Amino acid sequence: MTVRVLLADDQEMVRAALRGVIDRRDGLEVVGEAADGEQAVAEAARLCPDVVVMDVRMPGVNGVEATRRILSARTPGGAPPPRVLVLTTFDLDEYVHAALRAGAGGFLLKNSPVDQLEHAIRVVAAGEAVLAPSVTRRLLKTFTAPGAPGPPAPGPAGRLDALTDREREVLALVARGLTNLQIAEALGLRETNVKSRVNRILTRLGLANRVQAALLAHEEGLV
Known part of the structure; x- marks a missing residue:
């Protein structure tokens, strides 16, 4: 294609x-x-x-x-x-x-x-x-430097509460820059399963893509 x-x-x-x-x-x-x-x-x-x-x-x-x-x-x-x-x-x-x-x-x-x-x-x-x-x-x-101004303020507290423990694991690996295949290998899952979990994470958190998900994970202290 x-x-x-x-x-x-x-x-x-x-x-x-x-x-x-x-x-x-x-x-x-x-x-x-x-x-x-x-x-x-x-x-x-x-x-x-x-x-x-x-x-x-x-x-x-x-x-x-x-x-x-x-x-x-x-x-x-x-x-x-x-x-x-x-x-x-x-x-x-x-x-x-x-x-x-x-x-x-x-x-x-x-x-x-x-x-x-x-x-x-x-x-x-x-x-x-x-x-x-x-x-x-x-x-x-931006997230780690002492006294740094940091990114824009995060949204409502507890945004990650909507995620399951497994989805949090997937999100943490997304935030580290891993692809779906790499995440699947790290967690012992199928790549298609990871893809569906990532899509579900984006939907639940109201995010447009993986980059925004990674930024949120850093903001919320997941990584």
Whole structure:
């Protein structure tokens, strides 16, 4: 099955380079481009791609707001919205946390190896999460550094009370960045069983994706 990709970046040269890289990969196809966030929202609605590769810093509507609009928009026939992979030049971008909060399924740097970009698109398309290593370190530091301002305040206390003990175990491993297969191997479960548990966790906690689940797990002290 081909993963259909929409590119959103204000630099035409960057879009051309990304298209050249992605279209050469088996099972990946660029179906459209957008030069700003407003156009990205419109093209996502028109083309219904599987993944939007989204720049953060664009004129007018930025990538964070565009991500929020894309993921909250109604889709034809109630189909799931596209997944969003944020791609940026800055590993210390102040929009990292906001983009993940908006529902982005991953965050990758533009200087990442080509194979890593391909892998990230496939992972995000499959509904899992991917973060650049430096971004992961930065997010973890946010939760652990003494006196750090930390992330936005968590929601109502006891949010994890809705989960079973096994679901808490799964959530803790999601927060550590493990894939469904790795979680299955760690807990002695089938991969399909883990996938259904992750989906149930997201539904019970009212979260959009695994990244948000990981952030919540850290906020609640599960990891």
